[in-house]
Amino acid sequence: MARKRFDDSNCSVARALNQVGDWWSLLIVLHAMYGTRRFVDFQQELGIAKNILCDRLARLVENGVLKKVDVGEHGSRFEYRLTEKGRDLFPVVIALRQWGDKWNPAPDEAPLDLRDRDTGQPIQTVQVQNAEGKPITVRDVFVSGEPMLGSKKDPA
Amino acid sequence: MARKRFDDSNCSVARALNQVGDWWSLLIVLHAMYGTRRFVDFQQELGIAKNILCDRLARLVENGVLKKVDVGEHGSRFEYRLTEKGRDLFPVVIALRQWGDKWNPAPDEAPLDLRDRDTGQPIQTVQVQNAEGKPITVRDVFVSGEPMLGSKKDPA
DNA sequence: AGAATAGGGTTGCATCTTAAAACCAGATTA
DNA sequence: TAATCTGGTTTTAAGATGCAACCCTATTCT
Structure with a gap:
């Protein structure tokens, strides 16, 4: 049977996963953020089969995450670039x-040291913050007008 | 051929996707955050086939994202709970x-209004911040000791 | 000019994975 | 004791994936 799709789910996480939630799509986006733009470069960097790459690029373009730009002076040379959505x-x-670095560190390799161009300093850990900027966890959050997200009792 | 796995990739994003990067795993984690703990509840809320749910739960337990707790007084009743990793x-x-809410809003439904229990105020948008707490984009970041992440020229 | 090569795909095939539904065994409930 | 709930496993058909082979259009080499 076909994989289930969540296009019309009323859950925005499900809809998001529908667009970038497969094994390859987010990796393609990641490499696009690294600066990769060409079909062959994606293929070599990711080690992905050409037909799958075609499919994923097309789907990402279709969903507005990437745009396909014709850069061939006389045709037939393209670049896939991130859109604002991407x-x-x-x-x-x-x-x-950061989650991967924390919980599945490479045994023999330091995690990438990402830094801000302005300050030259490492970037902060991404956190969920309340209105005052205080970091919060899943236990501190509730859905307005509904039973809580997380529970009063230890949710783990 | 079998799907490619990235267990041993030197990229932490790839390793992370290997654990939670399929269509169902993150949704299971999401619902666990909502408070769901029981097999049947996951099954009904997600509309997932039982064999797939078994497989995903087992994989998540194996990867330390969930833990399986026996809550049957005399056996055979379990709960799947988030670990700290989860x-x-x-x-x-x-x-x-938030990405889904912004770029693929439900046509006829307001996005979930998540709030901080302490303040009662909506939570902030998750952002990447530099050392000073200033929000930054992919164009503001570089990898220490390497060519830049993003490029000098417009990366889109 | 003609041949070789690179970019960007498409096609076929064998193998996995998935969804759905049937089936099962140990507790609980009626 | 019979029906039900829980948490699974098995079976089957339809999709998805990986790989290799092939194609067509430039560009580059000789």
Whole structure:
């Protein structure tokens, strides 16, 4: 049977996963953030099959995460570039990277040292903050007008 | 051929996606954050096939995102609860939700209004911040000791 | 000019994965 | 004791993936 899709789910997380929630899409976006733009470069950097890459790029373009730009002076040379929507996945990618660095560190390699161009300092850990800027966890949050997200009793 | 796995990738994003990067895993974690703990509840809330749910729960337990707790007084009744590692996916889930709310809003439904229990105010948008707390984008970041993340020229 | 090569795909095939539904065994409930 | 709930496993058909082979249009080499 076909994989289930969540296009019309009333949950925005499900809808988001529908667009970038497969094994390859977020990695493609990540590499696009690194500066990769060409089909062959994605293919080599990711080690992905060409037909799958075609499919994913097309889907990302269709969903407005990437745009396909013709850069061939006389045709037939393209670049896939992030749109604003795609660039807006930055916090998701960084949060995922930090989670991976924290919980599945590479045995013999230091995590990437991402820094801010202005200050030259490492970026902060991505956190969820309340209105006052205080970091909060899943236990501190509730859905307005509904039973709580997380529970009074230890949710773990 | 089998799907490619990234267990041993030197990229922490790839390793993270290997654990929670399929269509269902993050949704399971999301619902666990909502308070869901029981097999049947996950099944009904997500509309997922039982065999797939078994597989995903087992994988999440194996990866330390969930833990399986026997709550049957005389056996055979379980709960799947978030570990600290699982709870630590909170920023990822929230960032994804906010991205979905912004770029794929439900046509006829307001996005979930998540609030901080302390202040009663809505939570902030998840952002990447530099050392001074200033929000930054993908264009403001570089990898220490490497060519830049993003490029001098417009990366979109 | 003609041949070789690079970019960007498409096609076929074998193998996995998925969804859905049937089936199962140990507790609980009626 | 029979029906039900929980948490699974098995079976089957339809999709998705990975790989290799092939294609067409430039560009580059000889």
